[in-house]
Amino acid sequence: MQSNENRESIDLREPFLLNTDFREYRVKGCLGFGGFARVQLVEDLRESSVSKAAWKAVDKAHSEKYRMTNQVLMEKQVMGMTKLCPSPFIVSYYGCCNTPRYVYFKMEALMGGELYSTYQKHTFYGDKDKARYYMACVMTAIHHLHQLRVMLRSLKPEDCALDMRGTVKLIDFGMSKLLVERTYTTCGTPDYFSPEIIGAKGHSFEVDWWCSGIMLFELLNGDPPFASSTPMQIYSKVMDGINKVKFPAKVVKSNAKDLVCSLCHREPDRRLPVQKGFEAVKSHSFFQGFDWAGLSSMSPPFVPSDGDNFSTVTVADMPECFEDKPDATAIKGADYWKMHFGPPGEQDDFPAS
Numbered sequence: 001m002q003s004n005e006n007r008e009s010i011d012l013r014e015p016f017l018l019n020t021d022f023r024e025y026r027v028k029g030c031l032g033f034g035g036f037a038r039v040q041l042v043e044d045l046r047e048s049s050v051s052k053a054a055w056k057a058v059d060k061a062h063s064e065k066y067r068m069t070n071q072v073l074m075e076k077q078v079m080g081m082t083k084l085c086p087s088p089f090i091v092s093y094y095g096c097c098n099t100p101r102y103v104y105f106k107m108e109a110l111m112g113g114e115l116y117s118t119y120q121k122h123t124f125y126g127d128k129d130k131a132r133y134y135m136a137c138v139m140t141a142i143h144h145l146h147q148l149r150v151m152l153r154s155l156k157p158e159d160c161a162l163d164m165r166g167t168v169k170l171i172d173f174g175m176s177k178l179l180v181e182r183t184y185t186t187c188g189t190p191d192y193f194s195p196e197i198i199g200a201k202g203h204s205f206e207v208d209w210w211c212s213g214i215m216l217f218e219l220l221n222g223d224p225p226f227a228s229s230t231p232m233q234i235y236s237k238v239m240d241g242i243n244k245v246k247f248p249a250k251v252v253k254s255n256a257k258d259l260v261c262s263l264c265h266r267e268p269d270r271r272l273p274v275q276k277g278f279e280a281v282k283s284h285s286f287f288q289g290f291d292w293a294g295l296s297s298m299s300p301p302f303v304p305s306d307g308d309n310f311s312t313v314t315v316a317d318m319p320e321c322f323e324d325k326p327d328a329t330a331i332k333g334a335d336y337w338k339m340h341f342g343p344p345g346e347q348d349d350f351p352a353s
Contacts, residue, residue: 016095020345036062061330089141098341112162112304125222155211166300191224206268213263
């Protein structure tokens, strides 16, 4: 009787639990990986027509080792909020489950490729029309997240991917945080660090607008504005300010310089969307003539082909935590994972294709 009550309480806490019987799934490839997470393309053979989804596996032992368990829970909560309040420019979230070693997140499979690899492969850097479209989608997604009180904190072309139609979507919420006021954790990519993060003064939603300005510069130039050989050199340039950056002619000609500067103002409360609202971004001269009202139905400026599929990672590229055999004894917080991600299933991974 007690176990049934526990199970009911778990189900109430997590409305998007998935079945952990993976026998009717087949792995088709690896889409990417990080320090303690991997993303696989998986086919669901139970459907009348075979469907594909991206399954992100988070290694629980490594999460505990590096004190990231609460961040994994935060990621789940943020994705759950985007499921309840979706945006066309945020990857769709389907649910999660818990196995002896991993926590799995099931998401929409975006087969058009990472935005970063797309720009690298097709040399789109400097193309104003493409930069306007991609940044409009990304900043609309950020505005949506802020309305949900979610701070993204990690934004760069590698954190965005295209569907086969060409729509760009945010895909990574590993650094996100539900925020009321301020936070002091240093996280993100050094090239995208804002002055308040470097100065450890506490930061809030304004950092996402800073990152938007850095990303816009990168899409037009090929490198971030403060790029340097070491993190300390990057931090020094950031603290010198965006006005000390030499803007390439192609950035200036696109009317992007003023927008980048207004997004990357040293004072967080003076950044354009913070000071004047998101409508001020829409009306900026860089977006002159852009159809914001029709953004969600707009034909993207680039349509990926099958050759742009980004599932190029091999098992040999995996971190050690995914090469070892599962060891449930390394998981110390079993009750924590069960409470927040449901009862663990017996099967730990998908069958090979």
